[in-house]
Amino acid sequence: MAQEQPIKVFSEIGRLKKVMLHRPGKELENLMPDYLERMLFDDIPFLEEAQREHDEFAQKLRDEGVEVLYLEQLAAESLVDDDVRKAFIEEYLDEANIRGRATKKAVRDLLLAIEDPKELIDKTMAGVQKAELPDLTEAERGLTDLVESNYPFAVDPMPNLYFTRDPFATMGHGVSLNHMYAETRNRETLYGKYIFQHHPVYGGNKVPLVYSRDEATRIEGGDELVLSKDVLAVGISQRTDAASIEKLLINIFEQDLGFKKVLAFEFANNRKFMHLDTVFTMVDYDKFTIHPEIEGDLKVYAVTYEEGQLHIKQEFGPLDEVLAAALGLEAVDLIRCGGDSLVAAGREQWNDGSNTLTVAPGVVVVYKRNTITNAILESKGLRLIKIGGSELVRGRGGPRCMSMPFEREDLA
Incomplete structure (x- = not known):
């Protein structure tokens, strides 16, 4: 029997129990050099090797006790009714330009x-x-x-689909069904719509929506982080508007999902730093990866909700102190991608050295290619699960980008 609330994500680091991936498919074979920019790609991955790397990623998650779901299978299970299948086709055609x-x-x-x-x-x-x-x-x-x-x-193909973090984002018992930055990706959210309306486990209003794909302003899951049962972090980035964050927050607070505060991170608006999770992820109770290049210009706003109004206050002071205060900790450790080398930091951030997936406190999935950052993480006592990424990384995304948690254990 399906549990009453099938989505349960109240942290970035609680032991991962269930996660959704998308195994790269023939959409990658429909990438062409002349149209890479249109598809938000810089290069063309070799599909066979990308699938091998992705299968390794999925298996290493299973080895940690994680149940792996696939977007394509969940979407297919949502279309078993013939009328629903036909409605999906018509909506797909309407959005296919x-x-x-x-x-x-x-x-x-x-x-x-x-x-x-x-x-x-x-x-x-x-x-x-x-x-x-x-x-x-x-x-x-x-x-x-x-x-x-x-x-x-x-x-057009949808080659970005293996970055399942972005079209919708789970938080608490709810989901943010997003309006994406680019038209080529906005069609991806249609699969989430049908899953959360028609899937036998996740459909039928079992999962409250805190954002709608029909909104006019954009937001993506790479900018939505669950720091604790009380605190969210949201990035104001190339892919996410400040106006979207306000809509999201009002819905979260009014639906009483349990979160009491949101930290909004404003940083450089460019492709290199397209999402918050490309420059900042949580890897343990008191440890975070960060790309040092964002620290100088970073602004953080604390947002709360009282008597039907958002209250916004800019936080001044070092980021580690802001995070420690928000999470009720004495101190936190910001682990810099590439260490003290600007060259290593730039290279390894481009290859998603800061984009990690935590499967339990202090247990983190990383690309093995980011050797300098990985050595620093290990020196901090973290256990790393290293995966290949020579082809997967060509889409500019790492382990967190490629995964959408559906269930995590509560933190002690």
């Missing part, structure tokens, strides 16, 4: 012919090449079809 009427009809016909829900989900993730569709007659071709005849895709 197919501007030619005849092309849209051809894609609809292709998707409706796929009866197996898992096969359907895989296809919608991979995208649709125009070469897969029947040739249009002259009479069927509209102006849009003619003008865009050289673009190879009828529907």
Whole structure:
């Protein structure tokens, strides 16, 4: 029997019990050099090796006692009803930016012919090449079809899907179903919508929503961190608007999820620091990774909610003192990516040296390639679970980016 509240995430470090991943699929094989910027990629991963690295990641989590769920399987299990499957296809088509009427009809016909829900989900993730569709007659071709005849895709792929942290974010017993920064990623949140509406375990209003994908302002899960049962951290970044944070916080406080304070981190707005978790993650009760390049310009605001109003106060003083006070600790240790070397810090942060996934207090998943940062973490007494990332890292994301916790043990 499903538990009454199937989402339970009240920290970044409580022992991880259940996590959602997405195994990279054929969407990566639809990346092309000419359109990498459009897809938010800098390079093209080799799919076979990316899958091998991802399988290693999943297995090492299982070895720690973590139940691994997959986005594609959860989404497929949400489409077993034929009417729901058809509704999903129509909504997918509406958001796929197919501007030619005849092309849209051809894609609809292709998707409706796929009866197996898992096969359907895989296809919608991979995208649709125009070469897969029947040739249009002259009479069927509209102006849009003619003008865009050289673009190879009828529907763009979703190559960022293996970064499951961003389309929605779990916090407490609830979920933030996000409005993404880029149109190419905003379609990813459709899978979360159907999971939390129609999945036999997670659907049917079992999980309260604290943000809606229909909002006009953007927010992404890499900017949403659960520091404790009382404190959240949210990044104001390239991918997350301050206005979105205010909406999120009001919903969190009004739905009484248990959180009493939010620390809002404002830092440089660029791709290098696209999310808070690319420069800052929690690895133990009193330890955090941080990229030193953000510290000089970082601003932190403490947000509380009283009598129907948000109260916002800028926090002055060293970040370690701000965090210690918020978490009720005597002190915290900020472990700098790359140590004292700006060269090592820049290189290893680009390869997600600061983006870690904590599976239990002091037990942390990292890319093994970040040797300098890893040695520092080990010197602090942390146990590291090292995974390969030569291909996965090409999408600019690390272990935290690639995982969405569904259940963690409460901290003692």
